Amino acid sequence: MNHIIDGVLRFQREVHPNREALFHQLALEHSPSAMFIGCADSRIVPEVLTQQNPGSLFVVRNAGNIVPPHSTVPGGVTASIEYAVAVLGVPDIVICGHSGCGAMTAILRGAHHLEKLPAVARWLHYADAARDAVASQHADAPEDVKLSALVRENVLAQLDHLLSHPVVADAIQNKQLRLHGWVYDIAAGSVITYDARIRKFVPIGDAFANATPTE
Ligand SMILES: [Zn+2]
Incomplete structure (x- = not known):
């Protein structure tokens, strides 16, 4: 210490x-330019990754960069999303997964590895859609391939959950908010972003170069 x-x-x-x-x-x-939802993993430092000053990012981090679907159950992620969008008026929300994610690895290894971690096990059920997608599309793949796929699918699943929040859906409808799904590779320092038009992750520099002024 x-x-x-x-x-x-x-x-x-x-x-x-x-x-x-x-x-x-x-x-x-307090006028951040974006909300950043990332993993609690100590290797993920949003301000370092994006080279932003204090005050620029409204950050929520938790195990597995998860966004629970909207519900009436009080929750820190839900309250933070509501505040970021309705009060701070952030124009962009990034959900960022990462290579070597312990939460995603735990999901891949199965429920018996989480017997002594009931809260983690319940929390990671919010990634069931991603787990199921990988099980059906990459059933025979090696574990590292499955893990990379799960990290990407989880980002997409959490983007879907984000859309279930009325404050998010309304802001998107009013063209006041854009959502971004990223995956950060710790060793390479690379970031890929989801391009909804081609339904693929692409290097973030390519997506930026191809973006039109309205995007
Ligand atoms: Zn992680």
Whole structure:
């Protein structure tokens, strides 16, 4: 823990004074440019991956970058989505999966690996649609291929869940919100994004280059 406290002291001594204008501005306003829903995995650092300053991303992270479908059950993800869209008015939401995801690996290995983790097991049922898609399309594939497929299918399943939230559906209908599905490869540093027009993930640079001004 000492290295973490040392980090806070270094932040106060070196980082904050050097960026005082930014932090004073941030103290007055909260106006993020996007919501980022990622995995709680410590290797996923949205601001590093996207090279954004504090104040730019409204971040929710949990095991498996999951978005429960809309319901009346109180939930942190649901409340955060509602706040981001209805109050902060974020114009974009990114759901980002990643290579080597422990949550997705647990799903692949089956329920018996989660016997001592009942909360995790229940939580990961929100990825059942992705699990079923991989079971039917990649039944005989090696585990690494299945895992990559599951990470991608899970991003698509959670995008579907996101659409079930009325605040999201309304904002999309009013052309005030766009959704993005990403997968980040930790070793390669690469990011692929889902292109709904061709129903495939493509390198994020290609998608950006091909985007028209209205997208
Ligand atoms: Zn993960």
